[in-house]
Amino acid sequence: MSEISSSSFIPKRKANDLSKPAGHRNIFILSIVSYALFVAAPVAAATIFIYQKYTDNTFQQNVVNLDTVIKSFNDADMLRVLDFHERLKLTSQIFHSQVSLASLLNILEQSTVKTVKFNSLKISQAEAGSLLAEAELSADSFDAVIFQRGQYENNQSLASSSFTNLIFTPPNSETTKDVKTTDSKPIKLTTKFTFTKDNILSVTSTTDPENNSISDLEVASSSLDFSLPEDISSQATSS
């Protein structure tokens, strides 16, 4: 059999001759890469084109949505809220600045001894929520003045009092005879008190609720937290 094959007139090629040249495989890889790129590039381009349309549409939708919500903002409502907020703020400022002069007189009453007499009293507002009271007093004796000073010093509300212009005029002196006065006490002095807001709280919080006034207002003011968010305030400012 081998002889027959070897005797064939057909030329035979050796097995070594069947091996491909090395360059053929590289060209095949290049073919794969080039085909892959050639297919992938348009596919990617198409995908990106579609995605770009999608993102553009999303963006346009967001623009439309923003326009819609901006148009839904009501300037008139905002002005109403700001007006109400301003009114409440000012009202609260006034309300919490109120002081009670009746309380002040009560404090003076309770701490003043019977041997000391008020000849005159002047009360004026010094600072926010504090009052300055200036009074001319007269007393029978220095003991009464000393006792009165102690009484004022023991009272926390009147601890700031100070006695000045202390004048002793004997009852039988000529000055006393010349001056027509109903006050027969020989010692006269001036005193000043400073009342802080805590000492002289307004009595309005105890107002009759049926009176439909301050107490209702305070409840409304305290329960209505009208501290505007910053974004609202800023938007109102910009608008």
Place this chain on the structure above:
Amino acid sequence: MNPFNLFFQISMVVIAVTIGVLYINPTLKEIKATQANSLIYTEEISKVSAVNDALADRIAYMDNLSLANKQALIKYLPDKLDEVAVLKDLKSILSTQSIEPKTLTYKGTENQKGTVDGFGNSTNSGLITHQFEISADITYADLKGLLKALEVNNYPLSVTSLTVNPSENGFLAVDISLATFSRKLEINPVSTPVNDGQI
């Protein structure tokens, strides 16, 4: 290898790279920019929506307030003060306390005088201070009753100054300076002459 095939393959690669460089890459950048803008718009939408919601809440709260409270608020701090009505109220308070005043005067607004109000704030704070003055010869008990009555009024009648001096027959000569307030509006209110309401 067929040279035409090689040229064809190289051309395909070149075309693919060209597509990538000239279209895909710039488009990706555009998409990124669009997405960033879209994100910004989304955030702004949420902010504006939050403002609208908060505004709607406030409006609902205001609308739900009772009419009595709204009227009390307007009464407490009006936009325009009727000084004649205040004088009438003061007269009524004095009558309630059985006090006959010597004078009852509207002294004008501090806004006109350009001074500072009793709270230490300037008149630019949004408030106009209206000043009134009561002079009367009364007893000490009457004085305390009057002060209490002034404190429980429906609108503030702040005593800015009180002077008490002895008078005849055991009475006290009392001068009370009062202040009440109105809001300072954008439009300047009509100026009110001083000492225009003396009774």
